[in-house]
Amino acid sequence: MSLDDDMREALDMFVTEARDLVQGLEEGLLELEDQPGGGETVNAIFRAAHTLKGSSGLFGMRHLVEFTHVVETVLGSVRDGTLDVSPGLVSALLPCTDHISSQIENLAAGQMEPDSSQAAEGMRLLEGLNPYLQNGMTTTGSEKVAEEAEPAQRERSWQLALNFGPDCLRNGMDPLSFLRYLSSLGEVTDVVTSVEALPEADAMDAESCYLSFDVTLVTAAPKSEIETVFDFVREDSDIRIVPAESELDAYVRAIRAMPENDRIGDVLITSGAVTELEMEEALRLQQERAVRQGTQPEPIGELLVEMGIVQRDIVDAALARQRRTTETRSHDNRTIRVDAGRLDKLIDLVGELVIAQSSTGISSSSETSEAQAEVMRLVDEVRHSALSLRMVPIGTTLRRFERVVRDVSMELGKEVSLVITGADTEMDKALVERISDPLLHLVRNSLDHGVEPPAERRKYGKNQQGTLRLNAYHDAGNIVIEVADDGRGLDRDRILAKAVERGLVAAGTPLTDSEVYNLIFEPGFSTAETVSNLSGRGVGMDVVKRNVTSLRGTIEMDSTRGIGTTIRIRLPLTLAIIDGFLVGVGTSSFIVPLDRVTECVELPPGPPGRDVMNLRGEVLPFIRLKELFTIPGPPARRQNVVIVEQSGQRTGLVVDSLLGELQTVIKPLGILFSRVRCISGSTILGNGEIALILDVGPLIADHSDREQTRQAA
Structure with missing residues (x-):
């Protein structure tokens, strides 16, 4: 299967979004294991799995759709309360997220179908989910995964007005694929095609899309799930989804049964007639008009009707439930993705501007000193603003180690809790990407060498569950990342004896504790008596130090025997x-x-x-x-x-x-x-x-x- 440039661009966008969804799915599962009663977490990971399935279907990734559908079905049972969260369930689902992630990376590399070994791995993982499926599910050979029923909901009829943008085809999107995928959500009972926008033959552009469709869909899926089908064309298309006329009475009755004092936006969203995304769009338009016209904001209900998002009967029913003046809130905290190359180019240009500023400052005369001072102030503000674009919270990187701690602890038979502080601390994105591997090695080392097994901890009067702390904070223009455990600490005498044995230091040389501890960063140095899958080969700590040094950083170590060890990485805030x-x-x-x-x-x-x-x-x-x-x-x-x-x-x-x-x-x-x-x-x-x-x-x-x-x- 070959891809043209437009399709490749659309697929790249899908891969980027899918990576975030898989990461959210994994983090949600780990959070759910610690707090099994987290309803919002269950809803979030269910939505992530559903969106992954739907987006994969738009690109014809049948293997991803079938695999993710089973994961979604299990999560649906958790959401309904028919399946309890247990360590076994989380252990069965986490490898599934790894499999989905590997398939997405294969797509990014151009592999559109899994090979035989990957397909077999997928079958094995799905078999591991069989005990958690209500009716069981067979997934042998090339047999399609059986479609499980969604959580019991009444089917409703929806009217979809789909006006695809003129660049839809150029962007690699096929309008018919969206219609075909709608049939997987329910029954498409009517499709009316409009060609009113079709120009005369001599004015027609073969690459432009002139098609519009009016579709009637009967489905148990909520409106928000129907909307996710059109995520990739929403920006340049006009997509309207409203309840069919036959459903108006049902929505009016549901709204009348709701508690009073709710705001109109809450009422409409709770009823399912309006999604959160549509409400945000209406609120944004409301604010824009108010600013442009210099008047009071329009009633949000009137705006929703005008935009074709919902019918007037439903809005009137929502207004009737209000006892006070309509209150609206607009919270638009979305981010836009910026290509890293463009951002780096901006930073380079700002750098040249700083150099030019220095040159101007040297040659400035007394007559222009005031103007020069103002220019220098503005350049400094531009510099800080440009650099802030590359600053990202380190929390996302630190939270990835929740999975590492869980898996390694289970492998070693230890009980370890991970405590993360300073997750909001920001640092250069380039540094975040390059510090992940050194941190990974330090975390694994602490789990393997630092934290003791439960029996040993009880012997010394400790809580049998060890604690690993990841902490980040700013200090004197630097960012400091700490990896600390409450384990056995470093054995100074043993490290020194091993160093003397290897000829790293002469016998009898007086060394401070810090100097002795720094010996573990020497190439090939290890005090482990046996080699394990995790460590013991003397490879890794020297690489950690080399990588940190290459980032203009330093690494320090504090340790107290029997109390624990703290490794402190100090890095500059930016590399630019x-x-x-x-x-x-x-x-x-x-x-x-x-x-x-x-x-x-x-x-x-x-x-x-x-x-x-x-x-x-x-x-x-x-x-x-x-x-x-x-x-x-x-x-x-x-x-x-x-x-x-x-x-x-x-x-x-x-x-x-x-x-x-x-x-x-x-x-x-x-x-x-x-x-x-x-x-x-x-x-x-x-x-x-x-x-x-x-x-x-x-x-x-x-x-x-x-x-x-x-x-x-």
Whole structure:
């Protein structure tokens, strides 16, 4: 099956939406296991499964429709209260979400049908759901999955006015496929085709759609489910769904039986005559008209009738149930998807704007200083606004580990609860995507090595259920992510003995707790006595540190024997633009990340070759950048020390001149310089010169290593 460009674009949109639906389905199942009585959660995951099934049917993905239908049927039984939520049920449904997700990824890669092994896996998973189906269900060979009846509801008749947009065909949508799919929801009793919009033959565009349909559908499905059929054409088409004339009396009677004091919108939505989406559309139009005309908002009931969403008889019945003036609320909290490439292009342009701003600021004269200040203020606002577009809450990433904790705990025979805090903390989307794998390894490591089995925890007087905490928060221009467990903690002596055995440190070398704990990040280091499916091979922690370092981040570890371990990842908020501190060393310029700078002092006189100074009674080591980078030329007559802090360790950087704060657009160094340590990137100054951005973490670490080597020698 080959796809043209328009169909591929529509399928890409489907894949994007389907990924979100599957993620919501998985999160809902995990939440339901913890809180079996969550009615809203049940409704949400049922709707997700139903929407997945319906959308798959529009694209002819029969295998997805049949598989998801069984999942939907089981969830329907849960929603009706005929099936209780149990760990076994959740354990049977979660692999089904994995299967649906893999099928969606296959679609994204161009595989429109499952291969034999994938089909067999689907059959095996459906057989696992058989105990939870009221009448059982056979799914052998290529036999179609039997259609199970929806929860008992009275069938109603609906009138659908379908006016498809002129670009419907260009977008890869076939109007007839929508009509065919409607028959899966119920019985299509009448279809009237209108060709009034059809132009003369010489004016006709073969790629444009001129068709309209009036359809009568008899179904037990609610109006909201019928609407989901048209999600992919709603933006450029006019779709109206109203109860048939024969159903008006039934809706009027139902509304009259409702409690009083309800707002008209609540009454219409509860009755099923109007969906939430239609109500939002009407409220939005109401506000737009009020603003444009400068008048009071129109009554929402009149607007719904005018828009053809519902008949007047039903609105009049809803109005009759009101005892107070109509109140309306408009809550439009939707988001729009923006292509990542376009967003990156915007960030690049903002970066160029920042560079141009710096250049203008250097050449500005006294006459234009006030205007320049205003331009700089506006550029700064644009920068912050542009960067905020890429900021997303980290909670979505952290909640994905609920499934990991559940599965790994069951595999290890442990009881572990996951506590997530700081889910609303925002960070750069690029960072979110790249930090997931390191976090995954840390979570699995904590579950395997940190949290003890229930028997061991009881032996030491602990609650047999361990706790794993994921916490995120902002700190001094950075985002900090913590992975903490209340397990056995790290064995300092064992780690040190293993390091001596492997020759990583010399026997008798005095090391702080932090230095000992950091040894576990060495390549191939492991203290595990046996190798398991999860860990023990000495592969992973070094990769975690390397990945975090590549993001200009640091990783710290605190542990107390018998109490637990906390691993702390500190990352910049964004990878695009930072606030920097510009310094000069000889003829070269360097940028120090401003969030690492604590203060600047003058270098006191002293003998040449020294590398420490007295800072208010504290011994402060410092690094001479001129010597480190072999920069030619005599030292400045008056030198300064920029004091930076990394992981609680303060170090000075000796420079020739302090040039002030600077918004810094980070430019990558390229593949040729990818292995250069102590430099994280470069930037272009306002005068066109290049300045290197110092990577403070490796800079301090390398200096400490050189000092230890020198002292040992």
